[in-house]
Amino acid sequence: MDIYLFEGDNWKNFIPISYTRGLWDIRIGLFTQKERFEKFFQKPLKVYSYRNYIKSDEIPKPGDLNINPMIKDPSLLPEIKEGEIIVSSGEMIASRSTEKNKDFKVIELDIPYYRYLYEIIDEFPDVLRSDLYENFKQDKYIEDGVEIIQPVIINTRDGPVVIKKGSKIEPFTYIEGPVYIGENSLIKSGTRITGGNYFGKYSKISGEIEHTIFLGYSNKQHYGFLGHSYVGEWVNLGAGTTNSDLKNNYSEIRIKIEDIEVNTNLRFLGLMIGDHSKSAINTSFNTGTIVSPFSNIFTRNFPPKYIPPFSWVGDKIERYDIEKAIKTAEIVMKRRGVQMDEAYKNMVISLFEESEKIWEQFQ
Helix, strand or coil, rough: CCEEEEEEHHHHCCCCCCHHCHHHEEEEEEEHHHHHHHHHHHCCCCEEEEECCCCCCCCCCCCCCEECCCCCCCHHHHCCCCEEEECCCCEEEEEECCCCCCCCCEEEECCECCCCCCHHHHHHHHHHHHHHHHHHHHCCECCCCEEEEEEEEEEECCCCCCCCCCCCEEEEEEEEEEEEECCCCCCCCCCCECCCCEEECEEEEECCEEEEECCCEEECCCCEEEEEEEEEECCCCCCCCCCCCCCCCCCCCCECCEEEEECCCCCCCCCEEEECEEEEECCCEEEEEEEECCEECCCCCCCCCEEEEEEEEEEEEECCCCCCHHHHHHHHHHHHCCCCHHHHHHHHHHHHHHHHHHHHHHH
């Protein structure tokens, strides 16, 4: 029996991060969901998505175990027999098909799972804190090869601080746990980091950062506030880029997922920005803004709450040329020693083609 992380139609609830990756590759705490499930099952898992531009294994066979990758805790899964489907609050949690053509036995259980990206953002600091304690067993873990130029304050009262090799922390910086700073990252002088944060490898960070996830290879090198946000890979935020994460009237924040409006029931939610997107100097983002991958934001006003993939956002919103988008991405990646391979390029082209439907709705 193979175990699959099986992505369903709910992938759109996790945009813009899920536009360019399967749900199993979304990072929640210290791990992606695939890493977390493999750690639990102690074996490599397979993955499957109906989206033809997301890299998958072969389609599951009868008898294989199919699991919703957005389950919060895999240890809550019961033993599942062939012909059974586990459902929680109307969502398929896990199933095992059978060789024989027969009806499935549906079993309703209360198994928590993530329904939207904003739920991941909301719970991220707590998950990260737990993961850091479990995996590093100490309040402060600083690897050999980290350069810290004093004075720097590291506060572990609310959670561990982990700094990986090759990273540099410049002076007059305040770092409050829980926080993970990945390999070869730069935290620039005067930065204030609070509220639970994850910075993937090769991050470059400055300004005030609160309760935010950077997946890696992304830059926020200048002043400005970013809070309750999720930043994809290869993102560059220009000097003065700032987001709001609380409405002036303290009401619940609504977001727009393509053409669908959703009430998050949250009072704090900032920016969600996909891979390879960029903002110009002094860009301001409203609460709960979604910026899809390969977008360039340089408007002097607040941009729309939902920005489609491959957007060029100035006084008006235009569709970004695919060849220019790929060329820029190749330049950015090469500067960090990463070569864009054909599989990645084909994924980008397929996303561009798929986004045609979104642009038809948007215009």
